[in-house]
Amino acid sequence: MTHTQRALVIGGSRGVGAHLAAGLDERGWSVTATGRRPRSAVGLDVSVHYEQLDLATETAATDMTGLLRKVRPRLLVHNAVAYPAPEPSLTDYEAIFRVNTLVPYRVLSGYLPGADCTCVVINSDAIYHANRTSGVYAASKAALRVLTSALADHCRGSRACVATLLLGPLADDRKVEQLERIARQRKTSPEEVTSAYLRRANPSYTTDSLIPLDACLRSVEYLVDLGAQANGMLCRLDSGSAGSLI
Ligand SMILES: NC(=O)c1ccc[n+]([C@@H]2O[C@H](COP(=O)([O-])OP(=O)(O)OC[C@H]3O[C@@H](n4cnc5c(N)ncnc54)[C@H](OP(=O)(O)O)[C@@H]3O)[C@@H](O)[C@H]2O)c1
Known part of the structure; x- marks a missing residue:
């Protein structure tokens, strides 16, 4: 399928966001990715436009609104995420x-109802099992999940729609490298270490391998293709993280 339409990936400078930006670019979208770091520190192809955007600053809401008005994306992915530093204040x-919740909600609730745009909000299975290290991150994502439902109500009757793509353990470079290093140390296979890691991380996981980044791209494409029917939808690509009832 070819698109001449614009896509904006907020938090597209690395990890799954960069994969989505590159994949959409390959599929013919005109893609703009954002991140905090300068373009020179981002490994994206030159065909992907790049803008610096820091959602933690005082001007973040104005900056993000300005970018949306400039790009006017047909597809918007909110993927940016801040994780807690050790011993956070x-x-x-x-x-x-x-970063994770309030600025995107503030901006999108004002922008989306007047736009012809599908917005995919990336969420996390951390909302199902907070612990002492993930608590604040998980709470910000749980609030994001609730506010994404509120956003869907904002979009009702308009040409915009918003859906959640809720992800489980991804095969991102950092995790894959870490598991491969452990496998080398233990003189076993990365597959065996990954399976053991997942079984220990969450007994509800139903797969023995990490989620390929390409599955995230295909899920985003699926949500865009659904159009208005995706408004308010929750698409879970989370390896069964929440157990059998949810
Ligand atoms: N990784 C997983 O296993 C996993 C599992 C479940 C869900 N998820 C979800 O997937 C999404 C991406 O996660 P990830 O692990 O791939 O993230 P990541 O590699 O840490 O990338 C985060 C992105 O957000 C940007 N960012 C960070 N702080 C920002 C700020 N203050 N303002 C604006 N942008 C900022 C980063 O830009 P710079 O690098 O330029 O700072 C980068 O582009 C998140 O929504 C996360 O909740 C991930």
């Missing part, structure tokens, strides 16, 4: 909520 907690 209260200010760090607030920054996590600003």
Whole structure:
């Protein structure tokens, strides 16, 4: 399928966001990706436009609104995420909520109802099992999940729609490298280490391998193809993380 339409990936400078930006670009979308780091530190192909955007700053809402008005994307992916630093302060907690949840909600609730746009909000299975290390991150994502439902209500009767893509353990470079290093140390296969890691991480996981980044791209494409029917939808690509009832 070819598109001449514009896609904007907020948080597209690395990891799954960069994979989505590159994949959409390959499929013919005109893609703009954002991140905090400068273009020179981002490994994206030159055909992908790039803008610096920091959602933790005082001007973040104005900056993000300006970017949306400039790009006018047909597809918008909110993938940006802030993870807590070790021993975070209260200010760090607030920054996590600003980046992951509050700035995107504030901006999108104003922007989406007047736009012809499918918005895919990336969420995390961390919302199902918070612990002492993931608690604040998980809470910001749980709030994002609730506010994405509120956004769907904002979009009702308009040409815009918003859906959640809720992800489980991804095969991102950092995780894959870490598991491969452990496999070398233990003189076993990466597959065996990955399977053991997943079984220990969450007994509800139903797969023995990490989720390929390409499955995320295909899920985003599926949500865009659904059009308005995807408004309010929750698409779970999370290896069964929440167990059997949800
Ligand atoms: N990785 C997983 O296994 C996993 C599992 C479940 C769900 N998820 C979800 O998938 C999404 C991506 O996760 P990831 O692990 O791939 O993230 P990542 O590699 O850490 O990338 C995060 C992206 O967000 C940007 N970002 C960070 N702080 C920002 C800020 N203050 N303002 C604007 N942008 C900022 C980063 O830009 P810079 O690098 O330029 O700072 C980068 O583009 C998140 O929504 C996460 O909740 C991931």
